[in-house]
Amino acid sequence: MTTSGFPRTRLRRTRRDAWSRQLVRENVLTPADLIWPLFVQDGENLATQITSMPGVERLSIDRLVLAAKQAFAAGIPAIAVFPVIDPSKKTPDGEHALDPDNLVCRAVRAVKEACPDLGVICDVALDPFTSHGQDGLVRPDDRAPWFADRSYVVNDETLAMLAQQAIVQARAGCDVVAPSDMMDGRIHFIRDALEKEGLIHVSILSYAAKYASAFYGPFRDAVGSQGNLGKGDKHTYQMDPANTDEAMREVALDLEEGADMVMVKPGMPYLDIVRRVKERFEVPTFAYQVSGEYAMLKAAAEKGWLDWDRVIMESLVAFKRAGADGILTYAALEVAHKLNQAPHAQRA
Numbered sequence: 001m002t003t004s005g006f007p008r009t010r011l012r013r014t015r016r017d018a019w020s021r022q023l024v025r026e027n028v029l030t031p032a033d034l035i036w037p038l039f040v041q042d043g044e045n046l047a048t049q050i051t052s053m054p055g056v057e058r059l060s061i062d063r064l065v066l067a068a069k070q071a072f073a074a075g076i077p078a079i080a081v082f083p084v085i086d087p088s089k090k091t092p093d094g095e096h097a098l099d100p101d102n103l104v105c106r107a108v109r110a111v112k113e114a115c116p117d118l119g120v121i122c123d124v125a126l127d128p129f130t131s132h133g134q135d136g137l138v139r140p141d142d143r144a145p146w147f148a149d150r151s152y153v154v155n156d157e158t159l160a161m162l163a164q165q166a167i168v169q170a171r172a173g174c175d176v177v178a179p180s181d182m183m184d185g186r187i188h189f190i191r192d193a194l195e196k197e198g199l200i201h202v203s204i205l206s207y208a209a210k211y212a213s214a215f216y217g218p219f220r221d222a223v224g225s226q227g228n229l230g231k232g233d234k235h236t237y238q239m240d241p242a243n244t245d246e247a248m249r250e251v252a253l254d255l256e257e258g259a260d261m262v263m264v265k266p267g268m269p270y271l272d273i274v275r276r277v278k279e280r281f282e283v284p285t286f287a288y289q290v291s292g293e294y295a296m297l298k299a300a301a302e303k304g305w306l307d308w309d310r311v312i313m314e315s316l317v318a319f320k321r322a323g324a325d326g327i328l329t330y331a332a333l334e335v336a337h338k339l340n341q342a343p344h345a346q347r348a
Contacts, residue, residue, distance in 0.1 A: 027320040029313070031075035031339055035121065035286070036332035039222050040064045040107045041084040052218035053291055054298045056330050058084050061103075061110050067333075068111045068118055074336035078119030080178065080328060081107055084223050085128050093137055094129035097165045105172035112173040121205060122174040124166050124190065125181040126158070128223050135181040135234065137161065153237055155183050162186050163193035170194060170202045178263070180207040182237045191258030205286065206259035209247035209273050212238035215266045215292030222291065247273050251281060263328075266290040268315060271322040278323030287319050289329040309338070 014020045039058040041048065046060035059067060064081070071079055083103045089096045096102055108120055127135045136158035141150040158181065166177040177194075179186050187206050194202050212235045239246060251262050261284040264273045268289065278285045297315065301308035312331050319327045329335065 027317060029317050029320055029335075029339065031336035032077055033316075033320065033324075033326055034076050034332040034336060035078045035080055035326055035328045036067075036071050036076055037080045037082060037288075037328050037330060038064060038067055039082050039084055040103060042086060042103060050218070050222045052221045053295050053330060054302065055334075056222070056294075058222065061107050064107055065110050065114045068115045070333060071336075072115050072118040074333060074340060076118075076332055076336050078121055078176070079111070080121040080123065081111070081174075082123055082219075082223055083107070083128050087131075090129055090131040092131050094126035094161065097126055097129040097161065098168055100168050100171065102168075105168060108169065108172040108174045119176065120174045121176040121178050122169040124162055124169065124177050124179040124186075126161060126165070127181075133220075133232065135237065136183055153234075155185070155237075158183050159186055159189040163189045166190045166202075167193055167197055167199065170197070170199045174202070176203045176205050176261075178205040178207060180210060180265075182207065182210050182234075182239070185257070187254045187257035187259050203260040204258060205261040205263060206254040207265055207288075208251040208254040208259065208262040209270070209277065210238055210263075210265045211241050211270065213241060213266050213269070213290070213292075215269065215290045218291035218295045241269075244273060244276065248276060248280060251277050255281060255283060260284070261286060261325075263288060264324075266293060267319060267324075267327070268293055271318060274319065274322040274324050278325075284325045285323060286326045286328065287322070287324040289315065289319070289327060289331075291330070294330045313338070 014024045041058040041060055043060040044062055047063050048058040050056045050058060068079055081104060085096065085103060104122060108122065111120055125135045127133055132138055134153050136153040138151045139154045141152040162179060162181060162183065169177055177190060179190060187204060190204060212233065254262060262277060263286040264270050264277060265288040267287040274285060274287050297306065297311050300306040312335060316327055316329060316335060
C-alpha cells in the first residue's frame with residue numbers, strides 16, 4: 001500500500017482555489033516594499049517624458065512634490081531623488097554637488113516641507129555633476145610614464161567630495177544617503193563625516209554590490225550623463241558581472257564601515273547576489289529594478305509580446321522571493337495603486 005507520495009500527496013490541492021492559493025502564499029508584495037525613484041529638473045510645472053523609459057518623466061520641483069504626496073498616499077514609504085543637472089553647472093570636479101542650494105537640496109527641502117513623514121533617499125555620487133560623467137574625480141594615470149596619456153578615476157580624493165556631498169544632502173533634510181559611486185572606503189568617510197556634524201540619525205543605504213552593467217543606459221539618458229561619459233566606462237570601480245564572492249566582501253566591508261542597509265544593483269540579473277547577501281548577513285537588503293530592466297519589460301508590453309500588469313508583478317515578487325526587503329522600481333506608484341485596489345494582484 002502506498003504511504004507517501006502520489007496519490008496521497010497532491011500539491012495541486014492547495015492551488016485549486018484562489019482562497020487557498022492566497023492562504024499558502026510564501027511571499028507577499030505590498031506598497032510598503034517599494035521605493036520610487038524620481039528624476040527632478042529645474043523649471044516650473046514641467047513633466048518631460050523620458051523616451052527610453054516609457055511612462056517615466058523628469059519633474060520640476062513643484063511636480064516632484066505632487067508625486068511625493070501621491071507616493072505617501074499610496075503607502076510607499078520612501079522616494080529616491082535623482083537630479084538632472086543643467087550642463088552649464090557641470091565641471092570636471094563636480095563642485096556643484098557641494099552647493100547647499102543645488103537642485104537636489106532644493107528638491108529635498110520642498111518634499112520634506114510638504115510631506116515630512118515620507119522617507120527621502122539621496123544619491124551620493126558625482127556623475128550627475130561632472131562634465132565627464134564619471135562618479136569620481138578624474139586624474140592622469142600615475143602608474144608609469146607610458147600611461148601618462150590615460151586618465152583614472154581616483155579613489156581617495158573622491159572620498160572627501162562624497163563625504164561633503166552627503167553632509168549637504170543631510171542638512172537639506174534627506175533621511176537616507178545612498179552612496180552609489182563604488183569608491184573604496186566611502187562608507188567609512190561618510191559615516192565619520194555625518195557623526196562629526198551631529199547628523200547621527202541619517203541612515204546610509206550603500207550600493208554595496210553595484211555592477212558595471214549594460215542595464216543602466218536609459219538612466220544615464222534620463223540624468224544626462226551618457227553624453228558626458230561618451231565611450232568611457234566605469235569598469236575600474238564598479239563590479240565585474242562575473243563575480244559573486246567579491247560582492248560578499250564589498251557588503252562585509254560596507255557594514256563594518258557603518259552602512260545601515262545595503263543594495264544590490266541591478267536587480268533581476270543579480271537575484272543570486274540578493275539571496276547570498278540576505279542569507280549571509282541578515283541585514284536590510286534592497287535591490288534596484290534598474291532602468292534597463294524596466295524599459296525592456298515596457299517595450300515588450302508595448303509590442304504586445306508581454307502582459308505588463310502580470311510581468312511587472314511577477315518580477316517584483318521575484319525580488320521578494322530572493323530575499324529583498326525593499327525594491328526600487330520606476331513602476332512603484334502604478335504597482336502600489338494596483339495592490340491597493342486588489343491586494344491579490346501580485347499573482348502572475
